[in-house]
Amino acid sequence: MAVTIKKVGVIGSGQMGNGIAHVAALAGYDVVLNDVSDERLKSAMATINGHLSRQVAKLTITEDARKKALDRITSAGTLDGLSDCDLVIETAVEKEEVKRKIFHELCAVLKPEAIVATNSSSISITRLAASTDRPERFIGIHFMNPVPQMELVELIRGIATDDNTFDTAKEFVGKLGKQVAVSEDFPAFIVNRILLPMINEAIYTLYEGVGNVEAIDAAMKLGAHHPMGPLELADFIGLDTCLSIMQVLHEGLADSKYRPCPLLVKYVEAGWLGRKTQRGFYDYRGDKPVPTR
Numbered sequence: 001m002a003v004t005i006k007k008v009g010v011i012g013s014g015q016m017g018n019g020i021a022h023v024a025a026l027a028g029y030d031v032v033l034n035d036v037s038d039e040r041l042k043s044a045m046a047t048i049n050g051h052l053s054r055q056v057a058k059l060t061i062t063e064d065a066r067k068k069a070l071d072r073i074t075s076a077g078t079l080d081g082l083s084d085c086d087l088v089i090e091t092a093v094e095k096e097e098v099k100r101k102i103f104h105e106l107c108a109v110l111k112p113e114a115i116v117a118t119n120s121s122s123i124s125i126t127r128l129a130a131s132t133d134r135p136e137r138f139i140g141i142h143f144m145n146p147v148p149q150m151e152l153v154e155l156i157r158g159i160a161t162d163d164n165t166f167d168t169a170k171e172f173v174g175k176l177g178k179q180v181a182v183s184e185d186f187p188a189f190i191v192n193r194i195l196l197p198m199i200n201e202a203i204y205t206l207y208e209g210v211g212n213v214e215a216i217d218a219a220m221k222l223g224a225h226h227p228m229g230p231l232e233l234a235d236f237i238g239l240d241t242c243l244s245i246m247q248v249l250h251e252g253l254a255d256s257k258y259r260p261c262p263l264l265v266k267y268v269e270a271g272w273l274g275r276k277t278q279r280g281f282y283d284y285r286g287d288k289p290v291p292t293r
């Protein structure tokens with residue numbers, strides 16, 4: 001039987017965290033948004049307001065809905081502020097040690113009956129659940145980017161996830177107006193098991209000089225009707241996240257076909273992480289994106 005969720009905690013206020021806070025608040029949930037820096041939290045609130053305002057301008061929501069949604073979101077600089085949440089969704093960086101540390105600290109302050117979820121793109125839900133005090137109330141709720149636009153959410157049970165937790169997560173996703181795809185707990189689940197090797201292959205195509213950035217993106221946009229070219233999409237997701245997902249696939253499935261492209265590694269080492277750092281396969285610092293290769 002599903003448990004009633006009223007207050008949702010979101011840990012990490014990057015592009016996914018602010019998107020999840022946005023859709024949860026619009027659906028009527030009280031939201032507490034947490035991040036390590038106040039600056040990040042301020043910028044996330046401004047981003048959410050910007051996206052809600054665009055929805056008002058497009059008449060997809062009313063001005064009243066925008067105001068109410070914003071009023072439902074509060075920010076918290078520490079995890080103590082999430083102690084009375086019914087559901088907490090972790091969406092910090094795709095690094096297992098960071099997530100484990102967050103769960104350890106969160107569980108010490110969170111009410112025992114609350115559900116803990118991760119928006120991880122690739123990491124084992126069973127393994128992450130084992131770093132909490134409540135593996136039966138732990139689940140993967142994997143949103144797609146950009147959250148307000150994408151219809152799908154993957155639900156991934158760990159080995160110990162109980163039926164109440166699964167049913168509650170499914171009901172929550174339904175109330176956000178999204179569709180569920182259920183995935184088994186294997187590296188990168190369904191969407192990223194398919195999407196990330198395609199993106200990695202596009203980077204190999206660039207690395208081997210088969211085509212330049214513009215040619216590769218145009219080929220897949222015009223030749224396969226993808227809404228974004230694979231390199232544009234990689235920049236949109238974040239190259240650090242893309243690399244982490246490929247590493248999880250490579251290590252988890254022990255197959256050389258998932259080897260991250262050395263050029264992807266180089267971009268991440270340079271700190272060229274895509275849109276979020278203004279430089280990746282494109283340079284976003286000018287009026288329009290300029291390919292970096």
Ligand SMILES: CC(=O)CC(=O)SCCNC(=O)CCNC(=O)[C@H](O)C(C)(C)COP(=O)(O)OP(=O)(O)OC[C@H]1O[C@@H](n2cnc3c(N)ncnc32)[C@H](O)[C@@H]1OP(=O)(O)O
Pocket residue numbers: 051054055058060120121143144145146147148149150191192195227228233237241
């Ligand atoms: C890595 C993972 O773990 C899993 C993943 O998420 S993989 C990534 C999955 N996502 C994709 O593949 C996205 C592919 N791209 C697309 O579908 C489209 O390009 C897109 C929806 C992002 C934008 O569509 P578009 O028609 O080119 O652009 P545009 O008309 O400017 O925007 C369409 C809508 O998206 C919204 N949008 C665009 N970027 C956004 C963002 N970063 N955040 C929130 N909303 C955004 C716009 O506000 C607009 O909404 P309205 O119509 O309500 O105004």
Ligand SMILES: NC(=O)C1=CN([C@@H]2O[C@H](COP(=O)(O)OP(=O)(O)OC[C@H]3O[C@@H](n4cnc5c(N)ncnc54)[C@H](OP(=O)(O)O)[C@@H]3O)[C@@H](O)[C@H]2O)C=CC1
Pocket residue numbers: 011012013014015016017034035036037040091092093094095098102119120121122142143144145236237238241276
């Ligand atoms: N990008 C995508 O397309 C998708 C990503 N995901 C997953 O969502 C998660 C977040 O990704 P995304 O939003 O893109 O990443 P971002 O880099 O945009 O945001 C991550 C945020 O988490 C913050 N953070 C880091 N450590 C902590 C911490 N200990 N406590 C609280 N906040 C912290 C970061 O702060 P700071 O920068 O200061 O370190 C940053 O604000 C990842 O697990 C990713 O795999 C899932 C679906 C799609």
